[in-house]
Amino acid sequence: MNNPFIISFGKKPSQYISRINLSEEIIEDFNSDNPSSQAYMLVGVRGVGKTVMLSSISKTLKEQPGWIVMELNPTRDLLESFAAKLYALPEMNSLFIEAKLDLSLLGIGISIDKGIKISDIEQAITSMLEITTKKNKKILITIDEVTVNQYMREFASAFQIIIRNDFPLFMIMSGLFDNINSLQNDKSLTFLYRTPKIALSALNISAIVNTYQRVFSAKAEDAKYMAQLTNGYPFAFQVLGHLVWKYREENPDYNVKEICDEVLNEYDQILQEYVYEKIWNEMSAKEREIVACACKEDSIKVKTIRDILGYDSNSFTVYRNRLIKKGILTSTGYGTLSVFLPRFDAFVVNMF
Ligand SMILES: Nc1ncnc2c1ncn2[C@@H]1O[C@H](COP(=O)(O)OP(=O)(O)OP(=O)(O)O)[C@@H](O)[C@H]1O
Ligand SMILES: [Mg+2]
Numbered sequence: 075m076n077n078p079f080i081i082s083f084g085k086k087p088s089q090y091i092s093r094i095n096l097s098e099e100i101i102e103d104f105n106s107d108n109p110s111s112q113a114y115m116l117v118g119v120r121g122v123g124k125t126v127m128l129s130s131i132s133k134t135l136k137e138q139p140g141w142i143v144m145e146l147n148p149t150r151d152l153l154e155s156f157a158a159k160l161y162a163l164p165e166m167n168s169l170f171i172e173a174k175l176d177l178s179l180l181g182i183g184i185s186i187d188k189g190i191k192i193s194d195i196e197q198a199i200t201s202m203l204e205i206t207t208k209k210n211k212k213i214l215i216t217i218d219e220v221t222v223n224q225y226m227r228e229f230a231s232a233f234q235i236i237i238r239n240d241f242p243l244f245m246i247m248s249g250l251f252d253n254i255n256s257l258q259n260d261k262s263l264t265f266l267y268r269t270p271k272i273a274l275s276a277l278n279i280s281a282i283v284n285t286y287q288r289v290f291s292a293k294a295e296d297a298k299y300m301a302q303l304t305n306g307y308p309f310a311f312q313v314l315g316h317l318v319w320k321y322r323e324e325n326p327d328y329n330v331k332e333i334c335d336e337v338l339n340e341y342d343q344i345l346q347e348y349v350y351e352k353i354w355n356e357m358s359a360k361e362r363e364i365v366a367c368a369c370k371e372d373s374i375k376v377k378t379i380r381d382i383l384g385y386d387s388n389s390f391t392v393y394r395n396r397l398i399k400k401g402i403l404t405s406t407g408y409g410t411l412s413v414f415l416p417r418f419d420a421f422v423v424n425m426f
Contacts, residue, residue, distance in 0.1 A: 078289060079315030081344065084125040086133075087312055089285055091277045093123070097131050100272070104135070104214070104244050111270050112237045115220075115258075116248035118274035119401030119414070121309030121349045124248040127274065128216050131246060135214055142166075142206070143214045148221060152229035153195045156215065158182050160202045169205050196232050203241045212242040220249040222256045227263060234265040251400040252356070275401060276306025276414065285311075286330070290318065296330040303334060303341070305416040313344050342420050350421045353402070364393055365402060366426065369419035373412045 080087050103109050116124045135141040144159050146152050161170060161182050176189030177198050192198045206213060220226060236243050247254070258266050279301055287297035300318065304310040317337040318330060325333070354362065367379045380390050394411065397403040404414045413419070 077316055077319045079312045079319060081313055081316055081348070083121070083309075083348075084129075086126055086129055089289065089312070089315060090126070090130075091281045091285065091308075091311070092130075093127060093274070093277070096272055096274070097127060097134070100131060100246065101134060104212070105138075109244075111268075112243065113233070113245040113247070113266075113269045115254050115266075115269055115271045116246065116274060117251050117254045117271050117399075117401075120250070120353055121307065122274045122401055123277075123308040124274060125218050126308070128218055128246060128248050132214065132216055140210055141212050141214060143216065145216050145218070146229075148217050148219060148223070148226060150225065152217070152225045153199065153232055154180075156229070157195055157198050157202070160199065160206070160213075166202070166206060166209070166211075169209070170202060173201075173205055175201055175205075196235070199232070200236065200239075200241075203236065203243065207241055212244065214244045214246065217245065217247045218249075219253075220247045220257060221253050222260060226257065227260065230257070230263045230266055234263070250356075251396075255399075273399070273401065275404070277308055277311060279306050282306065282311055286315065286318075289315065290322065290330050292330040299331050300334050303338075303416060305414065307414065307416050309349060310341075310345060310416045313348075314341055317341055317344075342417050345415075345417060346421050350415065350418065353415070354421070354425060357402075360393060361397060361402075362425070364397065365413060365418070366422045368403060368411050368413050369422045371412075373406045373410045376409050376411060379411070 078088050100114050103111060116127060118124055132143045132145070136143045142163060144156070146155050157177070157180065161167065161177060171186060174186055174189040175198070176186040176191045177183050178185035179191055179193040180195060180198055182198070192201060203213075233243065233245060254271065257263065258269070260266070282301040282304060283294070283297045286292055286300050287294060290297070292300070300314060304314055314334070317340055318333050321333045321337050322328065328336070357365065363383060364379060367382055368374050376390065376394065380387070394403065398405055402414060403411050406412045
């Protein structure tokens with residue numbers, strides 16, 4: 075049998091632990107008669123499952139009647155790609171032509187005899203949306219790995235105007251905290267400021283235990299030991315599953331707990347090479363110092379970190395909040411913190 079766990083990013087894994095509450099929250103809202111928001115943002119640290127969740131919501135809505143789902147690439151001209159994709163929709167294209175929408179000046183489609191020549195991209199989109207809306211179609215746009223660039227600004231401000239006109243247009247963006255944050259704080263994009271953010275964090279630990287127990291026919295306590303090594307971090311859940319599966323094929327007599335200890339070095343190495351180095355490089359020097367200090371204990375008192383690094387309460391709170399929002403630190407109770415990324419301590423010791 076093939077290894078059921080995958081190490082690659084972005085693909086829906088076959089051992090998938092659903093985040094039903096979070097996805098349902100968005101799907102139900104989008105499907106309601108009066109959605110509380112037509113846009114959402116998924117935010118979280120690398121490897122936490124933003125792309126996987128985005129694809130899973132897209133897939134669910136694609137399968138529901140009346141929904142059209144489109145994925146846009148944030149490094150390309152978003153308005154142009156949106157217009158082009160909309161125009162090219164097989165179920166819509168003939169209706170646009172029937173309505174004599176001529177977008178050839180924009181480089182989209184063919185020129186139409188006695189057609190309505192449109193040269194403004196937002197106008198083109200609005201005209202097409204009038205038609206899709208009449209056909210009771212709802213459109214979801216997904217944009218993964220958003221960054222702040224001119225395309226994103228233009229697109230967001232057009233989106234803002236479109237939804238003000240009551241079109242059933244929806245959007246889910248996903249990205250790292252820093253990118254989502256600068257997008258939201260961009261003064262020209264006030265509506266994004268109010269767009270709800272959904273923070274992705276650990277997967278449900280019992281669900282991880284159950285999956286490991288089932289896949290490896292392991293004892294509950296062994297599966298629990300294994301799950302604890304992942305701390306609920308989705309990428310780690312896949313990596314550890316993958317390694318244990320591989321080791322077990324060659325050594326069928328070992329139990330899961332013994333195998334975990336055998337593969338620990340390789341586990342650390344993959345986490346480091348695939349994500350931790352990147353995450354580390356994206357942190358500021360001060361953030362690194364704080365996270366390294368937090369690695370000293372499983373759950374460390376804020377006061378201990380402050381005393382060691384010499385921060386006063388106010389300035390420390392700024393860093394603390396930021397690291398929590400980035401999904402790197404977790405607040406574990408009154409005045410204590412822990413590092414969310416499993417075995418990050420083993421990585422950090424090599425970085426200083
Ligand atoms: N719900 C889930 N259940 C099980 N595994 C998951 C789940 N979500 C994500 N994973 C696994 O975690 C890894 C990272 O997922 P994904 O690529 O979605 O992360 P990401 O947040 O988009 O990361 P990045 O910020 O680097 O793009 C993948 O190996 C994926 O298989
Ligand atoms: Mg991703």
